[in-house]
Amino acid sequence: MNRNYIKPPKIAEWLLSKVFDDLRKHNTLGDFAEYYIELTDKKGKLIAWFWYWSQLIRVITGKSGNIVIWSMAMFRNYLKIALRNIFKQKIFSFINISGLAIGIACCVFIYLYIDYETSWDSYHNDTDRIYRIISSIKNATGTTIYAGVAAPLMPYLKENFPQIEYGARLWPIFDVQVKYKDRLFKEEAKNVQYADNDIFKIFKIPFIAGDYITALERPFTVVITDKTADKYFGDEDPLGKILRINDEDYEVTGITYDIPGNSILQFNILRSWGTITSRDEQMVQRWYGGFHMAIVKLEHGVDKKVFTKGITQSVVDHSRDILEQRQEEFTAILQPVTDIHLHSNGFVFDNAPHGNILYIYVLSCIGIFIFLIACFNFINLSTARSGTRACEVGIRKVAGAHRRQLLIQFISETLIIAVVSFAFASSAVIFKLSTFNNLTSIKIAYSVFLNTDFIFIILLIITFVGIIAGSYPALFLSSFKPVNVLRRSLRMGIKSGNLRKVLVIGQFVLSVVMISGAIIFDQQVNYMKGKPLGFDKEQKLIIRTQGNGVNINNYNSIKEEFLNISSVTGAAFSSSVPGEAMFQWLIWPTGQEKTNPHLLNVMSIDEDFFSVYDLKLIAGGDIDEIMENKRNSRGYILNETAVITYGWKSNEEAMNKTLMDYEPYPPVLGVFKDYHFEGLQNVIGPQAFGLRLGDRYLTLKFESGNIRETLNLVEQKYNTLFPDRVFDYYFLDDDLNSQYKGEEQIAKIFRIFTFLGIFIACLGLFGLAAFMAEQRTKEIGIRKTLGASVSNCWIIVQRIYYSGNNCKYYIMASGLFHHEELASAFCL
């Protein structure tokens, strides 16, 4: 082996060269290099390699051991002094610690919330390959995004595109009634979905019993969750049993574990998609106008752009005629599954419950603000108190402390306080976790505290607090010159006055911003809830009557039965009610099929609907007359928006028109005043009332008074009329208000955290004021001896605040001034 080519391990050598200074570097490294060669010759490369690295370790531990040992020697002292100081000034310590504790607790809660909200659907396998297909439709009025695609698209794609590994459709349709043996249950539409079998291969839905590969292959099979199984079957084994859903029998082929809260797919029952096709329902065979949720899992390495173009082409190929007719442009979009929850604002027909990314940003801001307020507090109080530590600093310096050591001392004091605060904060968090869960309607398990990410964040927060909050006081304290200190010529309160003002003003600004935000939010929510909808939503009891056998012959007598109850003053049947989905049909004025077709929201009503909901007919005469003459005929009553949509110049012009191209052309019977049939967030679309009987909803208008009693009477009446049906009801105003539940919650969270932030700031101010008053004890004493009364002393205390007040008022005024801009920024 040629000696000249044996070199020591490069990394170790480089590290060593960093440790030694220049003087020794050549010497030592050269020696090591030589010895390395000898060792390689004598004992082999491995031994030599180990020897070299061991030298490195010994050198480093030798050098750093020095520092560590000396530091540790001082830490005992620092700890002792820190604890002594905390207990010596109990009030300030209390204020400091509670301020920090509240701040940390708030940050932790906000972090937990954000972590939860951003974790939706991230637990599935291979989430980077899972997407939702959504439709973007552009027409003359703009672009709308629909949260789904036509049903036939999925099987077509699976057959013709190898890029798809698995694909499944989901469709929650109407509410259902479930019967097992002799027990009746009602399930809401969103909990009972039709699903393709592939859904189990895309989403992680572990099975307790049953085979996930074949569970939903056959028609008329269902898969239920553990909770649902308990509800229906109790202790029986559900597998293989028959559930009767809306007069059809389904076999239970699988039971899954309960679905965690953070997934867009929430269900109690999944029905096989094959059930629909076996019934041959027209609705799922249309290529245009159906928007069902479609989830796909792509193969590895798929070019998304190419695939998306392929999807768009498939849909366009199959619906070219209609798209041309309606002059619309269709584009498909692949939405990553983890984006669905937060980034689906404004999508139409979105069945998945979703949050809003805006809230996440806002809450993060609040968290940061609160954190800053708590830190400013700490800095202020510490700096203010620093006079008491001045002597200590002076003597330490005289005894030979370096500035760096003093910095370490004071920062570690802050860290100790931070740790103590954190201990309090964590007990508060654990204590209040369930309250927080209720408040935000998310489910955070206690196990989240054991998550390594979480622990890391906590340590990060504590370190940040220690460093941010502690660095200025530490720097300030360690800068005292012993000369000044011991001569007591250190003038306290003046030098730090500027910083204190700045920090207090900073706190104030943050508080003002938060308050404005909370107020604006509250205003928005109240505005939405209080705005007139164009119809009367109060005192309405809605009963779902689909499938109850209501028809043209018996509906009047049914209504009369209910009207017999004295507190019920109105009853009306309809195919839909405000807040529920309506049918959407393509309708055009006679002869204008190609030029003027529009999708109208259509609802069938009976003769009492207008009076029950207090709607206004503004053209066509008297509503009662129309109902009387045209009951059950094919005419339509349109709303104002529909008239405008069709391009007619006045309501009177509309009155003469007929619609559609088949006999007998349904005439326009009247025009009614627009009302918000969807939430206030949406623009009013064109709507039509049809006069054929709608049998799905019965609206009862009742007098205010004893609601409970009215409800009981109505229920009794219902059970006599429909003994075999579940009494499924709700109050309209509750339902409509719940639309804003999400916003209300956020407003509430806003309010609470803002309050906490301000509370911390006030704590700080109180501490400062108390301290300054304490400083002036001598002065007050002297003034009292000279004869000042208590009220005079108050004036002095006032003057303490005075200096900062001017600035505060200015900030407040400008904040209010900018209210409008803030409002538009927050506008949802």
Place this chain on the structure above:
Amino acid sequence: MKILTRVEEFILLAVMQLKEKAYSLPIQKKISEISGEHWSLGTIYAPLERLERKKYLESSLSETTPERGGRHKRIYSVTKEGVRALKKTQEVHNQMWENISEPELKIKRS
């Protein structure tokens, strides 16, 4: 203040023995060989520097070699002061050993 410690003494003697080849590595080897104990390089460095500070040794950089990765060697040589210190130490050593005869060195069984 002139009496050397054992390590210092050995190092100075080794330097004298090694003549021009007296740098850290051969010094360490020689002492290890002669004493029979393994002395690490670290044991040598500190005393070497201390001796140089006390002016008992002086050093100079010599040629570079490829074995050392192209680095210089630091060759040490004993100064007059160093020789004087050695002599003094030897004197004191001898005087301490005076009059101790062989029989006294035998360990008595008691």
